[in-house]
Amino acid sequence: MTELNKIGIAGPEYLRETLTNCSDPLKAIEEFQEQNSILLPSLKPALHFLDLHSINRVDFHTSVVDVLREALIKQITDVHENEPESERMRKLNEMLDKSFLVIRDKKLQPVAMHIMKFIPEIKKEYLSEIEKDEELYKAAPREAKRQIWQGNQSLFGDEVSPILNSYIKSKRTLLFDHKTRKNFFNLSPKVRRSDEFVQQLVDMIGHNIDLYDMTLQFLRTLYLRTRNIQYCTLRSDILMALHEQEVNDICSMDPSHKFAWCLDACIREHFVDNKRAKELQGFLDGIKKGQEEVLGDLAMVLADPYALHTCCQTLLKLLHTSASGENLPRANGDYILIFRMIQLGLNAWTMMDTANFKEPKLSHKLITQFLPAIESLMVDEQIRSHSQRLPDAVVESAEDIPSTLHKTITDNETAAYIMVYYASHAINSKEILLYVSVLDALKHEGDVAYCDTLLHNLVNDIATHIDFIMAANNLVYIVDMFFGDKMNRDSTTHHLLRLFWLIQRKVSPPIMLELLARINIEGQDDVVCNMYKSLQEVADSAGPPDTSMSMDVDMESPLSSVPMPTPMYTS
CATH class of the missing domain: 1.25.40 (Serine Threonine Protein Phosphatase 5, Tetratricopeptide repeat)
Known part of the structure; x- marks a missing residue:
């Protein structure tokens, strides 16, 4: 144990020097054993008993070190849990000063590592030494690594990058899984947040606001570089996973937290009801001058495909209700909010890439022409459905969508995105010709x-x-x-x-x-x-x-x- 020399305990170097310079090696060994043995009178007779059972002294002393180490670790935990804060920090720092001297000794290393779990601000020289030594860095507890990462963004990026790559790969696997007909959108928010890669990232962040900011910056950069909307999903899932773990010091400083929390409830219920619609609208309208960058974060939350999926589903359900109740879409203010959210999500990348944090202007034709055209198609579907039940009725299938609707799809990205969901509605309603017509317009x-x-x-x-x-x-x-x-x-x-x-x-x-x-x-x-x-x-x-x-x-x-x-x- 070469590290023992640092704390004044005779180690291998001392023993080597003693045996080299002594006249009687056996006597020197006996004196060394007397000076460094366990000073417990009742133990000496027991050692001879162990000799009779062919248990050598190395194995015995090693087992004693293991037992004492575990007892010490338990006492350190008791100090952390039971001592007043000021006294606790003083004792833990003193123990770390002593134990850090032998941190490279494999048998004693766990003691120093355990102490560092409970010290929120470890001395910089200790962190620097751990960072430079690969073996110490690997063995260091997550709490110490967080403090190292806080001052070394590139090192944190090296740790996070493989997890992000694995997360994106898992999402791609889910999208392209051909052995089952699993629906990508059937995963509930709770299941998504229990994903092993999300949990790994949340564990790495802990309660550290700086690491959370770094993670968000990585996600923004990767989203801008790749246009992969799964990074938007991960951004929301990390925030809501921290919310579920009640990491309030991070959630409270993220300006998109309450918006994401409200939207998450809508995703869970597959619908944006009127009450939550008003809350979401309040968040969008409440962005103050000088805080325009917050809109970029909200747009990234809305770019999450699960959020867009919920908005489009809500829109079609509202249209179906309007068609059944013989109401025009303009009579319901929720349509405008849903359109705003879809449009924000679809324009998130452009907004962040250009740093132009302004909400895109909503075309009034979407409300006055586009939605009524879809509602008209739904009314025609209902008429055909009822007509088919009449005896000897000849019902003609819809063969094409109106030219005005076709033009709106071609000219407006938001309208085209919504029409993909209407195509799904058409095929579910057995309107095959209408379905083909919508696909033709979308292409x-x-x-x-x-x-x-x-x-x-x-x-x-x-x-x-x-x-x-x-x-x-x-x-x-x-x-x-x-x-x-x-x-x-x-x-x-x-x-x-x-x-x-x-x-x-x-x-x-x-x-x-x-x-x-x-x-x-x-x-x-x-x-x-x-x-x-x-x-x-x-x-x-x-x-x-x-x-x-x-x-x-x-x-x-x-x-x-x-x-x-x-x-x-x-x-």
Whole structure:
């Protein structure tokens, strides 16, 4: 134990020097043992008893050190829990001064590390020494590392980066999972916040406001660099996980906390009710002059796909209520708030990239023309639904959306985003021609409908209603019309292959081969290539793969009452 020399206890160097210079080595060893043995009179006879059992002194003394170390650690904990604060800090700092001298000794190291857990401000020289020594840094408690990270942002970034990468990878896996038909949006906020990577980040932050600010800055930077909206989800999940752990010193200083808390309750209930709508509007309208940057944080919270999903679902539910009650959208002020939130979320990246923290102007045509046009389509759906129940009734299906609606989708990103959800409503209502018409309009808008979260939903909708789509002979047309021009993108190809995997039991092998012929996997990653080859092998052998597909059922979905289709092709 070379570290013992630092605290005045004879160590290996002293023993080596003594044996080198003494005339009687045996006597020198005996004197060294007498001076450094455990000074307990009752122990000496017991040592001879241990000798008889062939237990050497090294093993005995090592076990004694272990027992004493654990007893000391327990006493340190008692000091932390029971002593008054001033006395507690004095004793802990004194113990750390003494124990830090032997911190590199593996047997005694846990004592110093345990003391550092309870000292909120460890001396800088100790932190510096730990930071420079890789082994000490790895062994240091999280409480000490937080203090090191606070003064070394690059080191904190090195620790956080692998966790962020793993989080994004897990989200991508969920979006592209082709073995099940799990819906990305079925995860509740509580389940998302229990994610291991979210919990790791929350544990690393602790109660440290500086580390929280650093984490948010990393997320903003990565969001701006990659445009990946999953960083927005992580930003909200970290804040709400801290909220659940009652880390009030961080939550109280985040200006977006109450807004995110209210929005989180809406996400949990899949709806923005009137009471919470007024609260959310109060937060948006309450941003004071000189605090415009807060709008960037609120926009990032709203850019979370779960927040946008809830807003769009709420909008369609409100429209359905208006259609049933024969009311115009302009009569309900909640529509304007929902539009504002969707528009803020969709413009979050641009707002942060340009540092122009101003809320985008809301086009009045969205309220006076766009929403009434959708409501009109819903009324027509209800009329057709009731007419079909009449005897000998001839009901014509809707074949196209109005030209004014088509133009609004093409010109306005917010309208296009909402129409993706209306497309889902149309296919759920068995309005296949209307569904195809909406997809045709969306493909001309640009890239809004082709983001991963929306494509995930579209694929699930098609897979759920594949029987209905196949009966109308629209599958190949939908693939060519909606996906055709975008197949050069890696993610679009991946989504399309996921669709083919989900519907393979419902599609004949010749049609599957025809669909696969439209895909070029050259330059794609291994996952996409393997999916393509597996599907091709299955189609060539005229049978389904030997795998089962489990379902993640959303009991609140309007599809919950639709029976599962039976397989058309079996092995």
